[in-house]
Structures are given as structure tokens and as C-alpha cells.
Amino acid sequence: ALAASGEPGRRMPTVAAVLPAGGCGERMGVGTPKQFCPILERPLISYTLQALERVCWIKDIVVAVTAENMGVMERIVQKYQHTRVSLAEAGVTRHRSIFNGLKALAEDEPGCKLSKPQVVIIHDAVRPFVEEDILLQVALAAEEHGAAGAIRPLVSTVISASADGCLDHSLERATHRASEMPQAFLFDVIYEAYQQCSDYDLEFGTECLQLALKYSDTKAKLVEGSPDLWKVTYKRDLSAAESIIKERISQEICMVMDTKEDTERVGYLLEEVLKKELNNVKIVSGVRSHGGRDIQQITLPQCYNFVCVNGAASDFPETQQLLSVLEQSSLSILYPVVVVLVYFLDFKSVPLGQKMESLMWIREFAKEVKKRNILLCGLLICYPQDEQTLQESLKQGAAIIAALIKDRNPGLIGQLLVA
Amino acid sequence: ALAASGEPGRRMPTVAAVLPAGGCGERMGVGTPKQFCPILERPLISYTLQALERVCWIKDIVVAVTAENMGVMERIVQKYQHTRVSLAEAGVTRHRSIFNGLKALAEDEPGCKLSKPQVVIIHDAVRPFVEEDILLQVALAAEEHGAAGAIRPLVSTVISASADGCLDHSLERATHRASEMPQAFLFDVIYEAYQQCSDYDLEFGTECLQLALKYSDTKAKLVEGSPDLWKVTYKRDLSAAESIIKERISQEICMVMDTKEDTERVGYLLEEVLKKELNNVKIVSGVRSHGGRDIQQITLPQCYNFVCVNGAASDFPETQQLLSVLEQSSLSILYPVVVVLVYFLDFKSVPLGQKMESLMWIREFAKEVKKRNILLCGLLICYPQDEQTLQESLKQGAAIIAALIKDRNPGLIGQLLVA
Ligand SMILES: [Mg+2]
Ligand SMILES: [Mg+2]
Structure with a gap:
């Protein structure tokens, strides 16, 4: 296949990925292993799998999990509809888990349904923000050099300590780097290294690049990665990951208008205010049915936020x-x-309280759709008002919409908010 | 003074702190230097100053800021009522800024109103979660050894690269550490080192411990620190810091009851449900006035969350x-x-809508108190109801309260929520 290899005409090697996910999360200070910690109710490892599955030239993904967590992992693969994922049993150390993952890919294993790739990427289950670009770079560098790994500049100075717990010397920051993931290898290079390395290496080693150097005489090419490659290690990293994910899915709002309604004009005014108030948020338009009949024809964009403008006559x-x-x-x-x-409502002609009571069905309905991971709220805006007061209301409405989208807090579903 | 030095009878040295805060935040990917980035609308550096001011034996804190940001910093000190803070002008590098901070503390400077401490702590403006314990450890170790610094285990393997961008070797993780902040020094040791060191050191060096070793022949004692010492470096670190701060101020809710009211019983039921539903949150009780007269006598705990239970007759x-x-x-x-x-309300006897209209003053009032950083919301709960439905409503009320407290989103002020 002529793949997205960066160089026209360059043939992409066959590529698989191995994810060691046998860790028990002691650094996190929580009971759950960090790769299974939920972010917006979905386990972290599912985000990492999603990132790898977006890359079409990675054919197979082998996840090494402990026997204890095999069932958990199977349910994750099923629930979040992961494809291309096979499971292998984790070993007691990271290196043994990777070795087991590689064995599942080696054709010499009896009953193995996976085929041996030319290049294997090794990545961490707890680095969910890996981009196709760096995966491509390490895969191609591995094809050329036999091994490759992502690196980052050091954030802190690294020092060497003497036996009495005092400073011996500090390292030159310019010539040292942090070794991160992903790494990639010619399959034979890394498989050979694992087959030859000692039990001590398998127990206490941490660095695959070092094994390739020591046992396969292969000097890894180092590739500068982005800050997003960082490893979710501490509890604060889970919060950071949650913020990044929330921000990513809040980039776009789809406005759905009821075109048959008299509120069309003010709906577009709201759209204008949203565009002005919510910087960095892209507002896309979806047009709703005339009388509800064409509603199946709406093409929903890949978007996780919907603002639906209803007229007084819009119904359940x-x-x-x-x-x-x-x-x-x-x-x-x-x-x-x-x-x-x-809902745009004339608070003078219909008392607000009365209208709110007529919208109480939203409360019950919100509980229903919550089961399918949809967070539903109502927002009431007075209309008509004089132009300046209307602008104020629309601005407050935008702030409420921004709050609901940013925090995505299920505690507030079914509420009727007033702008 | 016999201070909290860990060892009874040990005399605490005089201690001051220097915070270099001249950085320009290019790694953050935002325009604002990271120490001035807001968390809950307050600049990060103010949290770090607060952490140092909690420690009574740190007499003076010298912050080195650029001439450009001097006014910004003065306003921060005033607005957040920082005491013990003096400002010095930052140099063009981190080392020059620290040197300027030390000069402000050295008694040989003309017109200097600060006095020279025995021990000086150097800390980063962007490490807001420093605890008294580690400050004490480095200060006492500095008194004994001349220099001391906090260290952490390496998160990633550190490697040395060859000139052609390939792996040369990877470092033994067990014998290397990341050098973090705070560090502490006998004042004369570090001041001497700065006076003697070369322009090259001042321009390109990063490590104060190394200067003390090179120019004052002082081997720093290394002290194991906690993960909380990490440096706010990237945008994701700001999100992590915000989550930690939000979690800390959400640990405690003060219930304020109106004792003269018939709703007292259900108020205590709500308190019970909050205790059961909100794990890790401490619920403390404050009793409110009888008829509003005794309200000035409420002693408010150091708490940032208040749930006030009102009866039908409670007024504005x-x-x-x-x-x-x-x-x-x-x-x-x-x-x-x-x-x-x-508000506990009988939705049957008074229509919900009517009651909501009578509480619309909360909307305007919330805008007023927002100016003083108070986020006000209303919560309506139907009462009486049969016992099981009431428990459901109280649970939903607890979820709403938890959402408001956790997210602290100003976009939702003034809303009337219904449980
Ligand atoms: Mg490795
Ligand atoms: Mg330093």
C-alpha cells in the first residue's frame, strides 16, 4: 500500500502496536490501576486505543492486561466498540508484558491469529494524546534504523546523588533528554532482544531502547515529541487529561433551528452572540424540520454539543x-x-412560572436520555424585549451554555435555566 | 525563638525566601507569563505566596519581577492582602533574578529595609503546593550542611544522545533524581557563590545547588519531596492546579439553619443526605438567627461553601x-x-412557578454579590412528600449542590434549581 508515509511513493511497512497495561497504579494513590481510571466515565485506556485506531495503517493492537483485569478489558473493548484490539496476558513486570504482547504477534506461536508485522510500535496505555504524526515518525525511523523513540527536553535538572544523600553532580541539561513513548522497532530486532535478554533485564529494566542496543546492537533514532506525550502518572495528571478532553469536545457547537417558527430571527441573534462570546468555539448550523417531519434528514456533525432553538409551539x-x-x-x-x-418566551404574556411548569417534562426526559450519555437542559430567554436588554439576556444565555458545555456536570441535567 | 523545628529545643535560624518570577511563559503557549495565569480568577503566584505566608517562621519574601510587571505584582500583593512580601527587579535570566533577590536581603545594600537572614529559601513562583514540612526540612538541612534541595524520583528514563540524534546510553534510574524546589542555603554560602560566579553561569546555568558546590565548595543535602512540588510548566499543569485547588476548597460545607422555622426537621434530613452522598466532604453546622436578629453572631468557619436552609417565611x-x-x-x-x-416548598399548595417568580430577586442579588466573589444560587425542594420521594429529591439536591461546589462556575449564578 502507498500509505500516508510523508514521502510520496514510499511504501509503508506493516505495523502493529503493543500496549503494556498490567500496571497496578500505586503512584496514583487510588485503588484503580491508572489505565482503568475513568475520565467522563470512560476508562483512560479507551482514549489511548481510540488514538491508535484513528491511524489506519496500524493493523493490530495487542493490549497486555493481567488475568485479573481480562474481563474488565474485554468489556471496555465491547462497550466502546474498539476494533483491531487483541488481548494478551500481562507479566509481572512491564518488560514481561511487552514480551507477551510481542509473542502474540510472532507467527511462531501456535494458534496465533495475528500476523507478524515488519514494525512494532510500543506505547503506554496511559498516554492518550499520541498523534498520528509522531507514530508515523517513529515507525518510519524504526524501519530505517531498526529502533526509534520519542524524546522530550528535561523539565527539571537531573542530578546524581552520592551514597550519603548529598549532591554529587548535576547533569548537563543540553545533552540529556527524557525518553518517552511511543517507541518503534523492526519486529525482529526487538523480539530477538527480548529472547536473548536476561531475567534481570526482564525484572528491573525499564527501557526498550536500551535492550535493542544491548542485545541487537541497534542504536535507536531519537525523535522530538510534543508535550502531549506526557504519561498520566499522578492523580493531578488525570485532572489534566480530563480538562484536555473536555476542551477538545467543547470546540464546536451545533445550532439546530426550527425553521417553521417565528423565533427564527432571535435564534440567529443567539447564534451571533455565541460566536462573539465563546472564543475558540466554532458554531455550525444544522437546520431542523418543518413541523418535525424531516427530522431524520438532519446530518449531525461530529460534534458533542447541541443548542436547539424552539418556538413557543415546539412540542415534546x-x-x-x-x-x-x-x-x-x-x-x-x-x-x-x-x-x-x-425557548424564547414572552414573559409578559405568559407568566414565567406557568411556562416553567409546562416544561417540567424536560426533567423526566433528561433522566431517560442520561442513560444513553446525553446531558439535557432547558434554557428560557425572554422575547421580545427591547434590543439592549435582549442582548444582555443573550449574553447571559451564552454564559450558561458555556458553563453547561465546559463542565458537562451530570448533576445539573433536567434543570430549566433562565437568562 | 523556639520554633516548630521538629526537634524540641532546637533554635530556628532566621529565614527569608526569594522567588524568581521574571519568566515569560513561552512553554505555556499563552501570552501571560505562567506565574500570572489566573486560577479561579486569582494569579498563580498569589497561591504560592499564600503557601509561604502560612509558615510563620519565614520572615520576608522577596519576589523578583520584571520592571514591566512590577505594577501587576504590586496590585496582586494589595488585592490578596499579602504581607511580608517585598519586590525586587528581575534580571534577564533566572540566576540574575535570584541574585537580585539576594541583594535585596544583603545588609550591604544602601537603603535596604530588609535584614539579612541566616538561611534563605529559594522557591519557584509556579510551585504553589509547597508544604511547611518540606520548607522546614530544607531550611534545617541548609543550616547544617550549608545547602539543601528537594528531589523527586525520575518519571521518565533519562538518556544521553549522540551528535547524530541517536541513543548513546540511558542513565541508571536508581542513582539519578530530578532536582526540584524549594532549595535552601546559608545566606552567606549562596550569596558568596553568586558574587563569584561567571557571567556564563548567570546566563546559562540553572541549578543553584551546582553554584554552591562550584563556588562555595558546599555539597547540598538532598531531601525527598512529595509529588505536589511539581512545577506548573504547561497549560495542562494549570488545569491540574485548578482541579487541586477546587478540590481543596470543596472539602467542607457549612449548613446554616433557620431555627425558628418549621423546616428544621427536613433541613437536618438534607444534612444527613449530604453527609451520605458527598464522600470526603465534611459537613459542619452553623445555626442561624431567630428572626434574623442574631445573625451577626454566627461564627463562620474557614469554609468556602454554604448551604442555607430557609423556611417558607424566610425573607430577603x-x-x-x-x-x-x-x-x-x-x-x-x-x-x-x-x-x-x-427552599422547602409544598408544590401542591403553592404552584412551583408562582414560588419561582417570588424568588426572582435571587437573580439580581446574585449579580451584586458576584462582584465580591460570592456565587449565589437557589435550590427548591418539594416538601412535604412521602418519605421515599423526599429521599430521592434530597439526593438530587445533594447532586446539584455537589455540582455547584465542584465546578464553581460563575455562569450559573442566580439560577433557581429544582430537586
Ligand atoms: Mg520502554
Ligand atoms: Mg536553581
């Missing part, structure tokens, strides 16, 4: 239809989807 | 009084304070 079945389109799209399998139903 | 002036007590307590100078006003 219509909203229900929209939400079932959402469910069928399977968008909410991977991330919680926020849906804000906006 | 009473709430206003409570909030002015809060303001006078200056709790909200450092952190946004969340106040949830809970």
Missing part, C-alpha cells in the same frame, strides 16, 4: 425525535453529549 | 444579612465562595 415529540436521531448517531458512545433546549 | 433581608456577614469575613478575597439558598 419533536424534541424526542431529535434526541433519537442523536442516539442513533452513536455520538454519545464515546463522550457525553450536551443538548440545550432553548 | 435575612439572606442579605447573612451575605454581609460573609463579606465582612473576607473569606471571598482568596476563593470564590458558593452559597446555595435552599
Whole structure:
């Protein structure tokens, strides 16, 4: 295959990936191994698998998990619809887990359904933000040099300690680097190294690049990686990962308008205010049905936030239809989807309280759709108002929408908010 | 003074701290230097100053900032009521900034109002979670050894690269450590080192411990620190710091009850549910006035979350009084304070909508108190209900309270939420 190899005409080697995921998470200070810690209710390792599956030229992904967690991992693969994932049993150390993963790929294993790749990528289950670019770079460098690994500049000075716990010397920061993941190897180079290395290496070693050097005489090519490659190690790293994921899925809001309604004009005003107030958020338009009939024809963008502008006459079945389109799209399998139903109401002609009571169905309905990972809220905005007050209300509405999308807190589903 | 030195009878040396804060934040990928980046609207450096000011035996804190940011820093010191802070001008490198900070403490400077300490702690403005314990350890070790610094195990393997960008060798992880902050020195040891060191050291060096070794022949004692010492370096670190701070100020909720009311019983039921549902959150009780007169006598705990249970007859002036007590307590100078006003209402006898309209004053009032960093919301719970439905409502109320406290999102102020 002529693959996305960066150089036109360069043939991509066959590539598989091995993820050691046998760790027990003692550094995290929590009971759950860190690769299984939830972010927006989905385990961290599923985000890493998603990142690898986005890359079409990685044919197989072998995850090494402990016998104890095999069932957990099988359910993760099924629930989040991972493809290309095979499981191997983890060993008691990281190196033994990687070795087991490699064995599953080696054709000499009896009953093995996977085929031996030319290049194998080794990555950590707890580095979910790996990009195709760096995967490609290490894979191609491995094909050329036999081994390659991502590196980063040192954040702290590294020092060598003397036996009495005092400073012996500090290292030159310019000539040293932190060795990160992903790494990649010609399969035969790393498999040979693992077969030859000592039990001591398998127990106490940490660095695959070092094994390739020592046992296969292969000097790894070092490739500068991005800060996103960092390893989720401490509890604070889980918070950081959650923030990054929340920010990524909050980049885009889809506005769904009910075109048959008199509120169309003010719907577009809201869209304008959202564009102005929510910097860095892209607002895309989806047009809703005329009278609910065409609703199946909405093409939903790959977007996890919907603001639906309803007129006074918009009714429950219509909203229900929209939400079932959402469910069928399977968008909410991977991330919680926020849906804000906006109602423009004349608070003078219909008392606000009365209108709120008539919208109480949103509360019960929100509990239902929460089961399918959809977070539903209502937002009431007074209309008509004089132009300046209206702008104020729309701005407050934008702030409420931003809060719901940014925090994605399930504790607030079903609420009717007022701007 | 016989200070909290860990050993009874050990005399504490006089101690000052120097914080280089001249960095420009290019790694953060944002315009603002990272020490001035806001967390809950307060600049990061203010959290670090707060951590140092909690330690009573640190007499003076010298912050080195660029001439350009001197005004910004002065306003931070004033707004967040920092004491013991003096400003010095930063140099163009980290070492020059530290040197300028030390000069401000040396008694040989003309017009200097600070006095020379026996021990000086050097810390980073971007390590806000430093604890008294590690500060004490490095200060005492510095008194004994001349120099001391916090270290951490390496998270990644460190490698040495050859000139052609390939692996030369990987370092033994067991004998190497990351050098972190705080560090401490006998003042004369480090000041002497700075006076003697070369321009090259001042321009390109990074490690104070190395200067003490090279120019004052002092081998620093290394002290194992906690993971919390990590340096806020990348944008994700700001998110992590925000999560840690939010979690810390969400540990405790103060329940304020209106004792004259018929809702007292259900108020205590809510308290029970909060205790059961919000794990790790301590619920403390504060009793409110009888008829509003005794409200000034409430002693507010050092707590940033208040749940106020109101009866049907609780009125606006009473709430206003409570909030002015809060303001006078200056709790909200450092952190946004969340106040949830809970109303138990018989939705059958008074329509929910009507009651909501009568509570619309909360919306305007919330805008007012937001100016003083108080985030106000209303929460309506139906009462009486049959026991099981009531328990469900109270659980939902607890989830709403948890969401408001955890996220502390100002976009939701003034909302009336329904459980
Ligand atoms: Mg390795
Ligand atoms: Mg230093």
C-alpha cells in the first residue's frame, strides 16, 4: 500500500502496536490501576486505543492486561466498540508484558491469529494524546534504523546523588533528554532482544531502547515529541487529561433551528452572540424540520454539543425525535453529549412560572436520555424585549451554555435555566 | 525563638525566601507569563505566596519581577492582602533574578529595609503546593550542611544522545533524581557563590545547588519531596492546579439553619443526605438567627461553601444579612465562595412557578454579590412528600449542590434549581 508515509511513493511497512497495561497504579494513590481510571466515565485506556485506531495503517493492537483485569478489558473493548484490539496476558513486570504482547504477534506461536508485522510500535496505555504524526515518525525511523523513540527536553535538572544523600553532580541539561513513548522497532530486532535478554533485564529494566542496543546492537533514532506525550502518572495528571478532553469536545457547537417558527430571527441573534462570546468555539448550523417531519434528514456533525432553538409551539415529540436521531448517531458512545433546549418566551404574556411548569417534562426526559450519555437542559430567554436588554439576556444565555458545555456536570441535567 | 523545628529545643535560624518570577511563559503557549495565569480568577503566584505566608517562621519574601510587571505584582500583593512580601527587579535570566533577590536581603545594600537572614529559601513562583514540612526540612538541612534541595524520583528514563540524534546510553534510574524546589542555603554560602560566579553561569546555568558546590565548595543535602512540588510548566499543569485547588476548597460545607422555622426537621434530613452522598466532604453546622436578629453572631468557619436552609417565611433581608456577614469575613478575597439558598416548598399548595417568580430577586442579588466573589444560587425542594420521594429529591439536591461546589462556575449564578 502507498500509505500516508510523508514521502510520496514510499511504501509503508506493516505495523502493529503493543500496549503494556498490567500496571497496578500505586503512584496514583487510588485503588484503580491508572489505565482503568475513568475520565467522563470512560476508562483512560479507551482514549489511548481510540488514538491508535484513528491511524489506519496500524493493523493490530495487542493490549497486555493481567488475568485479573481480562474481563474488565474485554468489556471496555465491547462497550466502546474498539476494533483491531487483541488481548494478551500481562507479566509481572512491564518488560514481561511487552514480551507477551510481542509473542502474540510472532507467527511462531501456535494458534496465533495475528500476523507478524515488519514494525512494532510500543506505547503506554496511559498516554492518550499520541498523534498520528509522531507514530508515523517513529515507525518510519524504526524501519530505517531498526529502533526509534520519542524524546522530550528535561523539565527539571537531573542530578546524581552520592551514597550519603548529598549532591554529587548535576547533569548537563543540553545533552540529556527524557525518553518517552511511543517507541518503534523492526519486529525482529526487538523480539530477538527480548529472547536473548536476561531475567534481570526482564525484572528491573525499564527501557526498550536500551535492550535493542544491548542485545541487537541497534542504536535507536531519537525523535522530538510534543508535550502531549506526557504519561498520566499522578492523580493531578488525570485532572489534566480530563480538562484536555473536555476542551477538545467543547470546540464546536451545533445550532439546530426550527425553521417553521417565528423565533427564527432571535435564534440567529443567539447564534451571533455565541460566536462573539465563546472564543475558540466554532458554531455550525444544522437546520431542523418543518413541523418535525424531516427530522431524520438532519446530518449531525461530529460534534458533542447541541443548542436547539424552539418556538413557543415546539412540542415534546419533536424534541424526542431529535434526541433519537442523536442516539442513533452513536455520538454519545464515546463522550457525553450536551443538548440545550432553548425557548424564547414572552414573559409578559405568559407568566414565567406557568411556562416553567409546562416544561417540567424536560426533567423526566433528561433522566431517560442520561442513560444513553446525553446531558439535557432547558434554557428560557425572554422575547421580545427591547434590543439592549435582549442582548444582555443573550449574553447571559451564552454564559450558561458555556458553563453547561465546559463542565458537562451530570448533576445539573433536567434543570430549566433562565437568562 | 523556639520554633516548630521538629526537634524540641532546637533554635530556628532566621529565614527569608526569594522567588524568581521574571519568566515569560513561552512553554505555556499563552501570552501571560505562567506565574500570572489566573486560577479561579486569582494569579498563580498569589497561591504560592499564600503557601509561604502560612509558615510563620519565614520572615520576608522577596519576589523578583520584571520592571514591566512590577505594577501587576504590586496590585496582586494589595488585592490578596499579602504581607511580608517585598519586590525586587528581575534580571534577564533566572540566576540574575535570584541574585537580585539576594541583594535585596544583603545588609550591604544602601537603603535596604530588609535584614539579612541566616538561611534563605529559594522557591519557584509556579510551585504553589509547597508544604511547611518540606520548607522546614530544607531550611534545617541548609543550616547544617550549608545547602539543601528537594528531589523527586525520575518519571521518565533519562538518556544521553549522540551528535547524530541517536541513543548513546540511558542513565541508571536508581542513582539519578530530578532536582526540584524549594532549595535552601546559608545566606552567606549562596550569596558568596553568586558574587563569584561567571557571567556564563548567570546566563546559562540553572541549578543553584551546582553554584554552591562550584563556588562555595558546599555539597547540598538532598531531601525527598512529595509529588505536589511539581512545577506548573504547561497549560495542562494549570488545569491540574485548578482541579487541586477546587478540590481543596470543596472539602467542607457549612449548613446554616433557620431555627425558628418549621423546616428544621427536613433541613437536618438534607444534612444527613449530604453527609451520605458527598464522600470526603465534611459537613459542619452553623445555626442561624431567630428572626434574623442574631445573625451577626454566627461564627463562620474557614469554609468556602454554604448551604442555607430557609423556611417558607424566610425573607430577603435575612439572606442579605447573612451575605454581609460573609463579606465582612473576607473569606471571598482568596476563593470564590458558593452559597446555595435552599427552599422547602409544598408544590401542591403553592404552584412551583408562582414560588419561582417570588424568588426572582435571587437573580439580581446574585449579580451584586458576584462582584465580591460570592456565587449565589437557589435550590427548591418539594416538601412535604412521602418519605421515599423526599429521599430521592434530597439526593438530587445533594447532586446539584455537589455540582455547584465542584465546578464553581460563575455562569450559573442566580439560577433557581429544582430537586
Ligand atoms: Mg520502554
Ligand atoms: Mg536553581
